[in-house]
Amino acid sequence: xxxxxxxxxxxxxxxxxxxxxxxxxxxxxxxxxxxxxxxxxxxxxxxxxxxxxxxxxxxxxxxxxxxxxxxxxxxxxxxxxxxxxxxxxxxxxxxxxxxxxxxxxxxxxxxxxxxxxxxxxxxxxxxxxxxxxxxxxxxxxxxxxxxxxxxxxxxxxxxxxxxxxxxxxxxxxxxxxxxxxxxxxxxxxxxxxxxxxxxxxxxxxxxxxxxxxxxxxxxxxxxxxxxxxxxxxxxxxxxxxxxxxxxxxxxxxxxxxxxxxxxxxxxxxxxxxxxxxxxxxxxxxxxxxxxxxxxxxxxxxxxxxxxxxxxxxxxxxxxxxxxxxxxxxxxxxxxxxxxxxxxxxxxxxxxxxxxxx
Numbered sequence: 001x002x003x004x005x006x007x008x009x010x011x012x013x014x015x016x017x018x019x020x021x022x023x024x025x026x027x028x029x030x031x032x033x034x035x036x037x038x039x040x041x042x043x044x045x046x047x048x049x050x051x052x053x054x055x056x057x058x059x060x061x062x063x064x065x066x067x068x069x070x071x072x073x074x075x076x077x078x079x080x081x082x083x084x085x086x087x088x089x090x091x092x093x094x095x096x097x098x099x100x101x102x103x104x105x106x107x108x109x110x111x112x113x114x115x116x117x118x119x120x121x122x123x124x125x126x127x128x129x130x131x132x133x134x135x136x137x138x139x140x141x142x143x144x145x146x147x148x149x150x151x152x153x154x155x156x157x158x159x160x161x162x163x164x165x166x167x168x169x170x171x172x173x174x175x176x177x178x179x180x181x182x183x184x185x186x187x188x189x190x191x192x193x194x195x196x197x198x199x200x201x202x203x204x205x206x207x208x209x210x211x212x213x214x215x216x217x218x219x220x221x222x223x224x225x226x227x228x229x230x231x232x233x234x235x236x237x238x239x240x241x242x243x244x245x246x247x248x249x250x251x252x253x254x255x256x257x258x259x260x261x262x263x264x265x266x267x268x269x270x271x272x273x274x275x276x277x278x279x280x281x282x283x284x285x286x287x288x289x290x291x292x293x294x295x296x297x298x299x300x301x302x303x304x305x306x307x308x309x310x311x312x313x314x315x316x317x318x319x320x321x322x323x324x325x326x327x328x329x330x331x332x333x334x335x336x337x338x339x340x341x342x343x344x345x346x347x348x349x350x351x352x353x354x355x356x357x
Contacts, residue, residue, distance in 0.1 A: 011357035012230035020209035031210035038347035116151035127160040162194035216340035234324025239266035252297030275346035277336035287321035
């Protein structure tokens with residue numbers, strides 16, 4: 001069988017969750033939307049259910065998958081509901097629900113619900129995606145309280161630039177949130193992964209551990225808590241063919257790389273159809289039989305080329321780590337002009353194999 005595969009280390013996953021929870025001094029939702037950022041939502045939830053305070057997903061389809069797999073822990077719908085008739089499913093399956101728009105509030109008031117809802121009321125504090133306008137926040141809170149259909153309200157917002165520790169925007173957003181929620185008595189959830197790691201001054205009864213859960217840093221530079229994370233996914237494959245080329249030979253589509261000396265080149269069963277970034281350039285790091293090397297030329301749909309010239313024992317069948325414990329996903333992403341979030345979420349076709357360390 002094709003040797004490309006993704007190894008998922010569940011021990012590392014639990015380590016990262018504990019790091020988020022213990023350092024934040026708060027309850028933590030494990031964010032497992034987008035199939036747990038490509039890591040497999042059901043298996044990730046099963047591995048964390050005994051200790052996680054809850055899970056967060058984007059939408060009801062993702063939440064239902066967890067319930068159908070037997071996950072009983074709280075599940076928050078980060079985008080809330082898209083149609084009022086979803087409220088029946090939210091009640092039936094005990095989902096927690098974000099309310100970020102006035103029409104959602106109208107729908108709750110107009111719908112007969114079987115039991116009170118657990119609502120996370122989202123404020124747009126300056127990111128300007130979803131969220132209630134600060135001028136509407138107080139009234140929305142009181143309307144929910146007055147509806148008789150809500151058991152608990154958590155106040156929340158989301159930071160646009162928490163991955164920039166020297167940027168004042170997070171403090172500005174915090175000030176907007178504090179002004180908008182003044183006088184409202186409720187738990188608060190403000191910190192996502194970068195805010196959990198770099199902004200301890202931001203108050204948060206609940207943190208939302210996303211990218212840090214999977215052992216990748218959201219920061220461009222070294223950061224104290226990020227340096228303690230353990231990569232969860234190792235994407236690997238093998239060399240399936242070796243080419244001996246003289247100087248002056250083009251390699252791959254478009255001939256974007258030309259050998260500048262006699263070189264040994266390994267063809268690896270991995271390409272953009274597996275989720276490896278097509279725009280990763282020559283020089284993107286790889287690990288061949290435990291030694292660092294580099295990508296050469298363009299990434300193809302099913303294959304890519306790596307340099308074996310300085311690894312004389314490498315050849316047919318050599319193991320190649322594309323990212324993981326030794327080649328960090330953030331390093332690959334930076335070379336490809338993207339972020340680790342995207343390269344994890346793009347994973348497809350590659351079987352996932354789960355292990356305890």
